[in-house]
Amino acid sequence: MSQQGSKGMIAQFGYANTLTMARIFLIPVFLIVLLVDWPRYFPSTGLLYQIRPWAAAIVFAVIAATDGVDGYIARSRGEITTFGKIVDPLADKLLVTAALLALIEIGILPAWVALIIIAREFVISGLRMVASAEGLVIAASWYGKIKTLLQVIAIVLFIIMGSAWYRNIDHTAQVWYASVSWFFMGGALLMTIMSMIDYFKNAAKVLVGPWTNVN
Numbered sequence: 015m016s017q018q019g020s021k022g023m024i025a026q027f028g029y030a031n032t033l034t035m036a037r038i039f040l041i042p043v044f045l046i047v048l049l050v051d052w053p054r055y056f057p058s059t060g061l062l063y064q065i066r067p068w069a070a071a072i073v074f075a076v077i078a079a080t081d082g083v084d085g086y087i088a089r090s091r092g093e094i095t096t097f098g099k100i101v102d103p104l105a106d107k108l109l110v111t112a113a114l115l116a117l118i119e120i121g122i123l124p125a126w127v128a129l130i131i132i133a134r135e136f137v138i139s140g141l142r143m144v145a146s147a148e149g150l151v152i153a154a155s156w157y158g159k160i161k162t163l164l165q166v167i168a169i170v171l172f173i174i175m176g177s178a179w180y181r182n183i184d185h186t187a188q189v190w191y192a193s194v195s196w197f198f199m200g201g202a203l204l205m206t207i208m209s210m211i212d213y214f215k216n217a218a219k220v221l222v223g224p225w226t227n228v229n
Contacts (some may be wrong), residue, residue, distance in 0.1 A: 034155050044073045048066070085172070111128075141217050164202035168201075
């Protein structure tokens with residue numbers, strides 16, 4: 015396919031939607047960098063093992079940053095579509111879920127943290143579907159935006175916690191770093207719960223069910 019043809023397809027599909035789909039397709043790249051034992055296939059294996067967590071953190075941060083970029087593109091170019099409204103939050107959920115499960119896999123994050131965050135996503139997704147079926151659109155609140163930002167920061171900090179740098183610093187520095195990491199993760203968990211409560215509050219009319227006379 016020619017370069018002009020590729021640009022035409024991207025323009026037709028939408029630059030914002032293309033970037034959103036790229037975010038989804040880049041999730042396996044992040045998982046490969048963090049989990050797969052790829053450094054042993056290259057020279058200077060020891061160095062690559064040391065920088066692998068940092069590389070994974072950078073890849074994750076770059077992928078997460080595209081969320082704000084595609085949102086800006088969609089608004090500035092008038093590319094706000096139904097597809098984007100559905101797939102964009104889905105891409106965010108897939109990225110965060112993949113990162114949390116990866117951190118559990120390498121033994122850095124306890125499973126209960128991921129359980130709370132992932133369970134919230136299932137609950138809100140179900141609530142949104144019910145609300146949509148009743149003709150109610152629940153807009154994303156600032157709770158959710160802060161939640162996502164705190165989750166990204168916390169995940170980056172926890173990824174670096176698996177690096178040789180963290181293991182080699184003195185105990186006091188480790189305690190401080192771990193405290194900061196858990197501060198952000200705790201904030202993310204708090205906003206996760208608060209955003210869920212806010213969704214239920216906004217969907218109160220739907221939750222009473224069709225068996226009542228709701229105006």
